[in-house]
Amino acid sequence: MSTATALVALPVAALSACSSGDESVQPAPLPAPPAEDDAGQFSVQLGPRPYYLVADMEEGELKEKLLSCSEGPFQRTDFSIGHRGACMQFPEHTRESYEAAARMGAGIVECDVTFTKDRKLVCRHAQCDLHTTTNILTIPELAEKCSEPFAPADAEAGTPASAKCCTSDITLAEFKRLCGKMDSANPDAATALEYMAATPTFRTDLYASCGTLLTHAESIELFSSLGVKFTPELKVPEVEMPYEGEYEQQDFAQQMIDEYKAADIDPKQVFAQSFSLDDVLYWLAREPEFGAQAVYLDERVDTAEGYEEAVSGMQRLADQGVKIIAPPMFALVTLDGKGRIVPSDYAEAAKAAGLDIITWTLERSGPLASGGGYYYQSVTDSIDNDGDTMVMLDVLARDVGVRGVFSDWPATVTYYASCMGL
Template sequence: MRKRRKVRGLLSAIVALCAAWAPGSATAGGDHGQAGTAVELGPRPFHLVEDMDDSPLKRRLQQCAKRPSRRSDFSIAHRGAPLQFPEHTREFYEAAIRMGAGIVECDVTFTADRELVCRHSQCDLHTTTDILARPDLAAKCSAPFVPAEFDPATGERTRAASARCCTSDITLAEFRTLCGKMDAANPDATSVAQYLDGTARWRTDLYAGCGTLMTHAESIALFRRHGVKMTPELKEPSVPMPYQGDYTQQQYAQQMIDEYRAAGVRPREVFPQSFRIEDVRYWIEHEPLFGRQAVYLDGRVDDPAFVATLEDFQALAAQGVRIVAPPMWALVTLDESQRIVPSGYAQLARLAGLDIIAWSFERTGPIADMIPEGRQYYFQSVAEVMDNDGDAIEVLDVLAREVGIIGIFSDWPATVTHYANCMRL
């Protein structure tokens, strides 16, 4: 009997070990993921690989299709998985984690009672939730719904439909009652129902019945439960600061860090971000353990007058900045042979000793549609050599191997996860 118990115990241990190393297991190889959390890539990464022009990279990615996938910190979930799920909702965070994102983003803003919540903008509730369909809460919006107007003779729109609803218009208790939806609005709408029904044709409303909105603290608890790292972005307030006369920008920046401390999160698991260099400097000075991984989202590149210089990047490094994060297009350019190569910005930032994160992969619709119409922001510097969705992976490869980025935000993390696993990043 004792011998049988030993055999059963040995078999149980073998079964547990096999489960941990099963294909798709996020715990295989000692990954920091939650035990039992499997990485599920789905068909999209492989669809994009098949769409690539023939190349050694394509063949390598095809060969990797049979390998098990593990979670990767190179794969950063941008707002979750908003290509098909309502952003900053519990459902889309969980989808991103299943796709192997090792780091997940909560964009942080605040409500009327100064509670921190996950929203991409303080004033996006009219496009990301059902607030306009809720008369009691719609009445509190900064600007009510105004229908579109059209020229009766030509039928041309003379005024787009509009509204403005902010988290600072409502309390946390009221925020919790809202349903998350795909971020979109119909500018031709003449009714609230039409205004809310604006999802782009290349996205879907199949998973947008009623997305569960999250507070910042709830996002921390969810991410800890799944064992992923966190990258909160302190959003630029849409209201004058100090808010309500005494809530300062510094208190706002500190409150965000305090919620990680209260949850017992280790600083090395957090990458706080901001487009405001002042916020980054505040964390470096007042919260150095968190500040050492603070990410400066470099929006200066959108200013035509901005010129990247080594002196500028060295000055950032001297202030304690270790990571910069510009949009993808600022990191690549075309050489004389029309080959995609690292940009001057990328080379100078690396020369100054800075790490680089890029944003955001799979953020827009089909490349074949976007580029001819001049609507392709993220690949604008190399758009002239791109004509299919598979070309985006070629850009990703240059960013990873030649620019040397340490991670990239993505609206569908599975694709980046597949690339990262295949390249053993």
């Protein structure tokens, strides 16, 4: 077997193993909480990665400080937010990913919220990502319901392999038959299995044989059992709204909050998020206890014009009642004349307007030798090794003053926060 064949064979085998489509096979029940230690808190376990990052740092005061904390104690902290769980190594938005995030000390964990064909709320990063995050393409009777069935790559025509499978294509009962997998797709694939077997090299399929998918309500139950807080993100629908002519955006926004109320969750434990300012304003007006700490996810910064608009409009946001803003990391930092990472105009404007800041997403870039890509784009010239993860984190915490950091591997943020007393 060639090396290339071996790289594909492992994830394909795993996908095949969890794709029987047998309706009698049900996901395992939600687990009991992990055993508590003597202090009444789940013991936090970080594993080797934070130590690898600290060892890779350039010599200096920050490295010495972080090295001094190597033996802990490490504690759960709201500064550490599990982005889709702990999806560097576990399939995102699965029970296994969420449990890993809690064990790594994340004090807040995220369920991105979308809806099925029968309008049940489930945890998925996007309404139409089932073809890249689950094994739906291996279950014929469900694959045929996809908005766009799998189409192989056509080199002659210059078209990549493609598919589009949405939660709104299937019912909740059908959704629960799926297995979560690492988010990936192979544009050169000739078959559905090849299309699905494309996990990035810095992630792994070791824990992806069949990730357990959850409804939003099940995530609330699980997070409660784990003792973590909630940060649900109301995803932008990819179907026309009102859905089926009657399900309005505000119905969707209200349904998400209603599931916390039905579970008797304290609103202060919930950080509802949206990229739509209208959703945040709706919660402020209709559910003020939840709206008080709703998070406006700011993607305007992806363009130069949007960035300037965001900087100049911070006070207007505050005047509308927004309390927490959350841009990607690069928007909060820039380089000074000496090439050091410092707070950006955006960060200064947000603080001047009295807004709290959360940011995303640490540990999503893979190896940093080539500058870190999207999340580090404003400081690329200063990023050249994995240890710079800790440098970025330190600037965000101490100089920008963020109140929390989303991470694909929460242990890294937990190590830093425990060391710095956050």
